[in-house]
Amino acid sequence: MDLLEKIKLREPEYDAKYYDMILDYTIEQGAKMGTAGEEEKWKQGKYFSTRYEMYMYATLLGMKRDYSLPIEKGTDKKSFIKIDSWKPSEIADYIIMCAIAKSNLDLFELENTEEAEVDKKITELKSTIESYANGGFDIIRSKKEEDEAYFLENDNSFLDLLDEK
Amino acid sequence: MTREQLLRTYLEDEIFTENGYLEPGEFDSFEWNDKRRILIIEVLKILIKGEIDKEGKATTVRKANQFISNQL
Amino acid sequence: MILQSIDLDNFMCYYGENRFEFTEGINVIIGDNGYGKSKLYDAIYWVMYDQVFDTSSKEFKPTKQLNNTIISDRALHEAEDGQIQCSVTLTFIDKRNENTYTLQRQLKATKENGEINFGSKSSRRVTKKKAYLTAQVVDNNEEIERIEKKIIPENIRHYMWFQGEQIEKLIDFRDNETLTQAINVLSDISNFDNISERTEALYSQVKNELKKKQRSLSKDKEKSDSLEDDRKQLERKLAELKGQLKEAEENSRKAEQKSSQLLNKLEDAQRIRELDDKRKAVEKDFNNVHQQLNNEQLTFHKKMFTNSWLLKGTEELFENFSEQYSKYEEDRLNKKAEIKAKLAVENELIKELQTRLPVNVPEPIYVQQMLKEQRCLVCNREAKEGSDAYKSIESLVNRSKKEIKELSDVEIAKHDFSNSFKSLYHNGLNQEKIISRVDEDIHNTLIRTQELLDRKGELREELDEITAEMENIVIETSIDTDQAKNIINDLRAQNKYAERFNVDIGYLNNQIKEVEKKLKKLEKDYEDLVVGDVDKGLIKKVDLCEELYNAATSTRDRVFKRLIDTLEEEANKHYLSMTQDNLSVRGIIKLREYNGNYTPELVDENDNQLLQLNTGNIILIKLATIMAIISARKSTRDTALYTLISDAPMSALGDDYTIGFCKTVSQTYRQSIIMSKEFYKNEDLRRELLNGNNINLGKVYMITPNLPDSERTNRKKLSTNIKPLN
Numbered sequence: 001m002d003l004l005e006k007i008k009l010r011e012p013e014y015d016a017k018y019y020d021m022i023l024d025y026t027i028e029q030g031a032k033m034g035t036a037g038e039e040e041k042w043k044q045g046k047y048f049s050t051r052y053e054m055y056m057y058a059t060l061l062g063m064k065r066d067y068s069l070p071i072e073k074g075t076d077k078k079s080f081i082k083i084d085s086w087k088p089s090e091i092a093d094y095i096i097m098c099a100i101a102k103s104n105l106d107l108f109e110l111e112n113t114e115e116a117e118v119d120k121k122i123t124e125l126k127s128t129i130e131s132y133a134n135g136g137f138d139i140i141r142s143k144k145e146e147d148e149a150y151f152l153e154n155d156n157s158f159l160d161l162l163d164e165k
Numbered sequence: 166m167t168r169e170q171l172l173r174t175y176l177e178d179e180i181f182t183e184n185g186y187l188e189p190g191e192f193d194s195f196e197w198n199d200k201r202r203i204l205i206i207e208v209l210k211i212l213i214k215g216e217i218d219k220e221g222k223a224t225t226v227r228k229a230n231q232f233i234s235n236q237l
Numbered sequence: 238m239i240l241q242s243i244d245l246d247n248f249m250c251y252y253g254e255n256r257f258e259f260t261e262g263i264n265v266i267i268g269d270n271g272y273g274k275s276k277l278y279d280a281i282y283w284v285m286y287d288q289v290f291d292t293s294s295k296e297f298k299p300t301k302q303l304n305n306t307i308i309s310d311r312a313l314h315e316a317e318d319g320q321i322q323c324s325v326t327l328t329f330i331d332k333r334n335e336n337t338y339t340l341q342r343q344l345k346a347t348k349e350n351g352e353i354n355f356g357s358k359s360s361r362r363v364t365k366k367k368a369y370l371t372a373q374v375v376d377n378n379e380e381i382e383r384i385e386k387k388i389i390p391e392n393i394r395h396y397m398w399f400q401g402e403q404i405e406k407l408i409d410f411r412d413n414e415t416l417t418q419a420i421n422v423l424s425d426i427s428n429f430d431n432i433s434e435r436t437e438a439l440y441s442q443v444k445n446e447l448k449k450k451q452r453s454l455s456k457d458k459e460k461s462d463s464l465e466d467d468r469k470q471l472e473r474k475l476a477e478l479k480g481q482l483k484e485a486e487e488n489s490r491k492a493e494q495k496s497s498q499l500l501n502k503l504e505d506a507q508r509i510r511e512l513d514d515k516r517k518a519v520e521k522d523f524n525n526v527h528q529q530l531n532n533e534q535l536t537f538h539k540k541m542f543t544n545s546w547l548l549k550g551t552e553e554l555f556e557n558f559s560e561q562y563s564k565y566e567e568d569r570l571n572k573k574a575e576i577k578a579k580l581a582v583e584n585e586l587i588k589e590l591q592t593r594l595p596v597n598v599p600e601p602i603y604v605q606q607m608l609k610e611q612r613c614l615v616c617n618r619e620a621k622e623g624s625d626a627y628k629s630i631e632s633l634v635n636r637s638k639k640e641i642k643e644l645s646d647v648e649i650a651k652h653d654f655s656n657s658f659k660s661l662y663h664n665g666l667n668q669e670k671i672i673s674r675v676d677e678d679i680h681n682t683l684i685r686t687q688e689l690l691d692r693k694g695e696l697r698e699e700l701d702e703i704t705a706e707m708e709n710i711v712i713e714t715s716i717d718t719d720q721a722k723n724i725i726n727d728l729r730a731q732n733k734y735a736e737r738f739n740v741d742i743g744y745l746n747n748q749i750k751e752v753e754k755k756l757k758k759l760e761k762d763y764e765d766l767v768v769g770d771v772d773k774g775l776i777k778k779v780d781l782c783e784e785l786y787n788a789a790t791s792t793r794d795r796v797f798k799r800l801i802d803t804l805e806e807e808a809n810k811h812y813l814s815m816t817q818d819n820l821s822v823r824g825i826i827k828l829r830e831y832n833g834n835y836t837p838e839l840v841d842e843n844d845n846q847l848l849q850l851n852t853g854n855i856i857l858i859k860l861a862t863i864m865a866i867i868s869a870r871k872s873t874r875d876t877a878l879y880t881l882i883s884d885a886p887m888s889a890l891g892d893d894y895t896i897g898f899c900k901t902v903s904q905t906y907r908q909s910i911i912m913s914k915e916f917y918k919n920e921d922l923r924r925e926l927l928n929g930n931n932i933n934l935g936k937v938y939m940i941t942p943n944l945p946d947s948e949r950t951n952r953k954k955l956s957t958n959i960k961p962l963n
Contacts (some may be wrong), residue, residue, distance in 0.1 A: 004657035047538050057547060064550050088542055094668050098551065101558035108568035109657060111650035118652065155534070159679065160543065162549060165371040171428065174796060180788040205781055209788075212435045216428055226438045232444075233781060237774040 003118075008084040009097055010126045016076040018137045021144070025151070031162050047151075047158055052086050056095060058136030059129055063098050067135035070127065079095065099128045132135060169197045171213050176206070204236055238329040238338070239908050240281075240880050247312040247323040248283075249276045250942065252956035257938060259910060262901035262937035265926065267916045273940050273957045274912035278400065278884035283307070285385070287359060295402070307344050313353055314953040321346045321353075329388055331380040338384055338689040339593040358640055367503065368572040389879050392422055396866050397875075398423050403887035405510070408837065408859040414490075416835055419553075419866050420800050429793040437788040447771065447779050448763075464763050468756065475752045476606065482745040489738035496731040509710055511697060523696040530689045530742045537682065537933055541861070548668055548676045555665045562662045572649050580642050589634065604633050703730070720940045738907045764908045801828050807865035808837070808858070810904065814858060815897040837862055851893035860886060860898065867907055881909035888914065896925055896932075903933035927963060937962040 015023075026048045033067060046055040071077065086092040100107075103125060110121060143150055143161065151157045166174070176192035186203050187195070197210070208229050215225030242258045243308035245251040250273045257266070257277070268274045277292050300307065308323040326341040344359040363381050375381055389397060393405060396419075409415050413812060420426060448465075455461035500509050541547045599615070607613055607630050613620050620626035708725050729963040805828045816823045824839040824847045837858050839847040867875050881902065887895045894916045902909050916923040917939070927937060943956045 001651070005653040007620055007657075014738070023890055049539070053542060057541070060551060063554060084934060090668065091547060091665055093661055093664045094548060094551075097558050097665050098554040100661070101554050101561060105561070106568075107561055107565035107654070108572070111652045111654055113651065115652075120476065136748055155537070156683075158538075159546060162547070166428070174429075175459070175788060175792045178785055178788045178792045178795070180791070197535075199794065205785060208439075212432055212439070212785075212789075215541055216431050217437065222431075222435055222438060225441060229257060229435075229439050230442055233778050236778055 003122075004093070004096070005084075007122050007125060008092070008120075008135050010081040010122065011081055011082045012055065012133065013071070013077040013079040013125055014079045014130065014137065015071055019078055021137070021141060022051050022054050030057055032051070033120055051080050054135035055080075055133055056086065056091055057158065058140065059095055059133040059134070060098070061139055061147040062135030063095075063102065065135070065139065065156070067139065068128070068131040069135040070100075072136050094124070095129065098134075099125050101133070103128050105112060168210075168213055168217055169195075171217070172197060172206075172210065174211075175209055181205075204233070207236075208233060238331050238878070238880075240882075241328045241337070243280060244279070244324075244326040245280055246325070247309040247321070248325050249273070249307065250311060250952075250955050250957050251276065251280075251309040252309040253897060255547040255957060255959055257959065259908065260935040262933040262935035263899055264408060264908070264910045265899070265916065265937045266910070266912045266940060267914070267938065268912075268940040270913055272942055274401075274914070275884050277476055278882065278912060280659065281327060281398075282884060282942070283359075283387070284325050284327050284340050284361070287342070289360070299359040300359050303760075304344065307359075308346055308355070308474040309953040309955070310947060312643075313348070316348055318348050321348060324538055327470065337372070338388075339366075340374070340384075340388075376744065377791075386554075387878075388882070392871075392952065393867055393875060393879070395917055396709075396863050397879055398882045399863075399884075399886075400406065400882070401888050404741065404856060404859050404863065406497070408862050408960065418799065420804070423804060423866050423869055426793070426796055426800070428797055429789075433786075433789045433793050436782070436786040440779075440786040443779050443782045447775055449765045450771050450775055451763065454769050454771060455766040457765075457766055461763060461766045464759055465765070468759050468763070471752055471756050471759065475749065475756070478745055478749050478752065482742065482749065485738050485745060489735055489742060492731050492735040492738060496735065498729060499728050499731065499773065509707055512703055512707045514708070514709070514731075516700065517695055518737070519703065521701050524691055524736075524739050524743055526693045526696060527740065528747070530693060532747075533682070533686050533689060537686070539681065540599040540678075544675070544678055545668055545671045545806050546675050548672050548681060551737075552672060556745065558665060559662070564657055565658060569649060576647050580647065583644060590809070596734075599633075599786045604630060610725060642731055681690045756775045780917075791962075793843050795829050796920070803869050804828065804862065807869040808861045811864045811868070811901055812858065812861040813863065814901040814904070815894060818897055819893055826861060853894050856886075857894055857898070864902075864905055876905055877907045881906045881911075883909070884912045885914065886911065890915075892919060892922055896929065898928060900929065900932045901937075908935065923962075933961070 027050075047058065083092055083096070105121065110118065113121070140161070173192050173195055176195055177185060179195050181187045181192065186205060199206075211232060212225060212230045214220075215222075217226070239261060240259050242256060245255040246257075247253065260796055265272050267278055275290070282297070283289055283300070286297075286850075287300050287301045289300060290296070291298045291303060308321060312321055312323070322343060322345050324341055324343040326339055329338045329340075330336070331338070340361065340363050342359050342361045345356045347356075348356045363375040363378075363384060364372040365384070375384065395403075399407060407415070408419075428613075452458075452461050453463060474592050495515075500513060603614060607620065608627070611621050612626065613626060613630060618626065621628055639646050681747065707728075711725055711728070805826060808826045808828075824841055827838050827840045827844070828835045829838045831844075839854065839858060842849055890898060892915060899911070902911070916926055925933070926932065939960045939962055941958045941960070943958045945956055
C-alpha cells in the first residue's frame with residue numbers, strides 16, 4: 001500500500017477534556033443528511049461543520065505558532081474518523097506534509113527501513129499531528145478564558161486567531 | 166368542447182409535427198376515429214376520454230399505461 | 238331575466254312603500270352620498286343572499302348580525318306596540334316566455350312598551366306567474382335554485398353585480414387566483430389542467446417502472462439499493478419542502494390580501510396603492526439582499542477550508558518540506574547513480590562471459606556431461622570438481638541464466654514512497670499558489686459582505702420612509718384617529734407577516750434547489766451502476782410519456798395564453814367605445830405578464846407603457862376588463878340574459894369618462910342598473926344623459942331624503958323621495 005494511504009488510515013486522537021469545547025463550535029452531531037437549518041445553527045455561533053474540521057484548524061494553528069503540546073500518558077483520549085475521510089483532502093494532505101516537515105524525517109532513509117519500523121514512524125507522525133492539535137486547542141481554550149466574548153461577538157474570530165502571533 | 170375539439174387542440178402542439186406524427190395543418194381536420202391509430206395519439210385519447218367521462222385519475226393512468234405496454 | 242321592479246317597504250331609509258321600475262337599457266339611480274343609492278343595492282343583495290353591507294367593516298354580513306339596521310327607523314319609531322314589518326320584493330321577467338318571478342324577503346320586529354325586539358331571521362317567499370295565469374308560490378328548493386340561477390349564475394355574479402369599491406380587487410391580477418378565476422369564467426380550462434395532471438401522473442408512473450428495472454440490472458445491488466433509499470428520503474424531503482413552500486406562499490398571499498383589504502377600506506386607496514406597489518418592489522430587493530447576505534455568511538466559514546484560508550501563514554512549513562523533499566530526490570539520484578555504476582561493472586562481466594562463447598555453445602547437455610565426467614570435452618583436459626577448470630565449465634551452465642540487468646530491475650530502496658512524497662509536494666505547491674492570494678480573497682469577501690450590509694441598511698431605510706408616508710396618508714384620510722390607528726396597526730402586522738413569509742419562501746426555494754441538485758446527482762450515480770441493456774420497449778415507453786406530458790403542458794399554456802389574448806382584445810373594444818368622445822390620449826390595454834401573473838396596462842403604439850395615468854384611466858381599464866370577461870364568453874350570451882347591477886362604479890372615473898361609460902354599458906348589456914352620484918351635482922352631465930344619442934336609456938330616478946336640512950341627523954323622521962326623471 002502507498003505510504004500516504006497508510007498514513008491516512010490512522011485516526012488521530014485528542015484530549016477528551018476538549019470534547020465539550022469542540023461541540024460548542026461545531027454543527028455536526030453525527031447526523032447524516034442535514035438536520036435543522038444550517039442557517040439557524042450558524043446563527044447560534046457554530047463555526048465548523050464537523051469535528052474534524054475544528055481538529056484540522058487546531059492542528060494548523062498549533063503548527064503555525066510552533067506550539068506542540070504532546071498529550072500526556074494516561075490522559076483520556078477521544079478519536080473520530082480516519083484522516084482519509086477528512087475533507088477537503090487537499091487540506092488533509094497539507095497537514096500530513098507539515099507534520100512530516102516538523103518531524104525532520106529523512107525521507108530517503110525511511111524508504112530503507114523495515115516495514116515494522118515504517119509503521120512506527122507513521123505512528124510518530126500521528127503523534128506529531130496530535131501534539132500540535134493539542135497545542136492549538138490549548139490556544140483556543142486560553143483565548144476563550146481570557147476573553148469570553150471573543151468568539152461570540154466576532155464573526156471572523158477564528159480567522160483572526162490565525163493571524164495573531 | 167367536444168372530445169374531438171379537445172383532441173384537435175392538443176394536436177395543434179408542435180410536438181406532433183416535429184416528431185413526424187402528423188403533417189402541419191393536419192390537426193384541424195383530424196378525426197377522433199382516424200384509422201391510422203398513431204400510438205401517442207391513442208394514448209392521448211384515453212386520457213381525454215377519462216377526463217370527459219369523469220373517470221378517476223388513477224384508473225385512467227393505469228389504462229393508458231397498460232395500453233402502451235400492450236402495444237410496444 | 239330582466240329586473241322589472243323593486244318594492245321596498247320600510248327598508249332602511251325607505252320608509253313606507255317605495256317602488257322603482259326598470260326597463261331594458263341602462264337604468265340610473267341618481268343621488269348624493271348618503272341619499273339611499275347604496276341601500277338600493279343592499280336591498281337587492283339582501284333579498285338574494287340574506288346579507289347586509291356593514292359600512293364600518295366594509296363587508297357583507299348575515300342578517301342576524303345587523304338586524305337592527307334593516308328596518309326603517311321611522312317605521313319603528315312611529316309604530317304602536319305590536320308587529321312591525323319590513324320587506325323588499327324583486328320582480329323579474331323572463332322575456333322568452335313572459336313568465337314573472339317575484340322574490341320577497343321579510344324581516345319582523347315587535348314593539349312592546351316602547352321596547353323593540355328584532356327578529357333574528359328573515360323569511361323569503363318566491364312566486365312564479367306564468368303568462369295570463371295567477372301567481373303560484375314556489376316552495377320546491379330545487380326550483381328556487383333554478384330561478385336564482387336564471388337571475389344570476391354564481392360563477393359570473395361577481396363580474397355582473399359589484400360595488401365600485403370592489404373593482405380594484407376584481408381585477409387585481411397580481412393575485413394569481415383572481416386571474417385564474419377570471420380566465421375560468423371566460424372559458425373553462427379545467428379540462429386542460431386535469432389532463433395535464435394525468436399526463437404528469439402517467440409519466441411519473443412510467444419513470445418509476447424504468448427505475449425499478451434499472452435497479453434490478455445494477456452491478457452493485459447494495460449500492461443501488463442504498464442510492465434508492467437515499468433517493469426516497471430526498472424525494473420525501475422535497476415533497477415536504479414543497480408543501481412548506483406552498484403553505485408559505487399561501488400565507489404570504491393571505492397576508493398581502495389582508496393588507497390590500499385594509500388599504501381598500503380607505504378612501505384614498507389609489508395613492509396608497511401606488512405607494513404600496515413601490516413598497517413591494519423595495520421589499521423584494523430587500524429580501525434579495527437579505528438572502529445574499531445569508532449565503533455569504535453561511536459560506537464564509539466554509540471558505541476557511543474550501544478556499545484554504547486556514548493555511549495562511551504556513552508557507553514556512555512548506556518550504557521546510559520542500560527542502561526535505563529535494564534532499565530526498567538528491568539522495569535517490571545519488572543512490573541510483575551508485576547502483577548504475579555497480580550494475581555497469583556487473584554487466585560488463587556478463588557481457589564478457591557471453592562474448593567468449595556464444596550462449597548455448599556448447600549445448601547444455603554437453604556441459605552437463607563434462608561436469609559429470611569431470612573432464613573438458615573440448616580440449617580433452619581433466620577438470621576435477623572444485624578446480625578452476627571445473628568452475629569455468631560450471632559457469633557455462635549458469636551463464637544463460639545470467640542476464641543483463643537494467644536499472645529498473647534493481648530496487649533502489651526497500652520501499653518506494655516516491656509517489657506519496659511527490660503527491661504531497663505537488664499538493665503543497667498548489668496550495669502555495671492559493672495561499673499567496675488568501676489575504677486578498679478574505680479582503681474581497683469582507684468587502685462584499687459589507688456592501689451587502691450597507692445596501693440592506695439603505696433598503697431598510699427606504700422601506701421605513703415609504704411606510705411612514707403611507708401611515709401619514711392613512712391618518713389624513715381617516716374619519717377618526719382611532720380608526721386610523723387600528724388600520725395602521727393592522728397594516729403593520731400584516732406587512733410584518735408578509736415579510737417573514739417572503740423570507741421563508743426565499744429560504745425554502747434555496748433548499749429545494751439544493752435537494753433537486755442532490756437528486757440529479759443521485760440519478761446519475763444510479764445510472765452509472767446500470768450494466769446491460771434495459772428493455773428498449775420500456776425506454777420507448779418513457780420517451781412517449783415524456784412527449785405526451787410536454788405536449789399537454791404546452792397546450793394548456795397555449796390555450797391559456799389565447800384566452801388572455803381574447804380578453805385583451807375584448808377589453809380594448811369596450812375601452813375604445815368608452816373613450817371615443819374623449820380627445821385626450823387613450824392608448825391600448827395590454828395584459829402584461831410578470832412572473833406568471835398578468836396586469837392590465839395602458840401602452841402606446843410602440844408598446845411602451847403609458848405612465849402618469851390618472852385614477853380615472855385606471856378604473857376605466859379595469860371596468861373594460863370586467864366587462865370583457867363576461868362579454869367574451871363564447872358559450873352563452875350572458876350580457877343578454879343577465880343584468881349588470883353596479884353601485885357607484887363611476888366614482889373614480891371623473892366626469893369625462895362617465896358618459897362614455899354609460900353609453901358603452903347600455904350597448905353591451907341588455908339591462909343594467911347603475912347607482913351614481915355623478916349626475917346629481919353636474920346638471921349638464923345629467924342633461925347629456927337624458928338627451929344623449931347612442932345611449933340606450935332605461936329609467937332614470939333621482940332620490941333625495943325627505944327631511945328638512947335641520948333634521949338631517951334625525952333618522953326617526955327619515956324617508957326617501959323617489960322622483961322619476963323620464
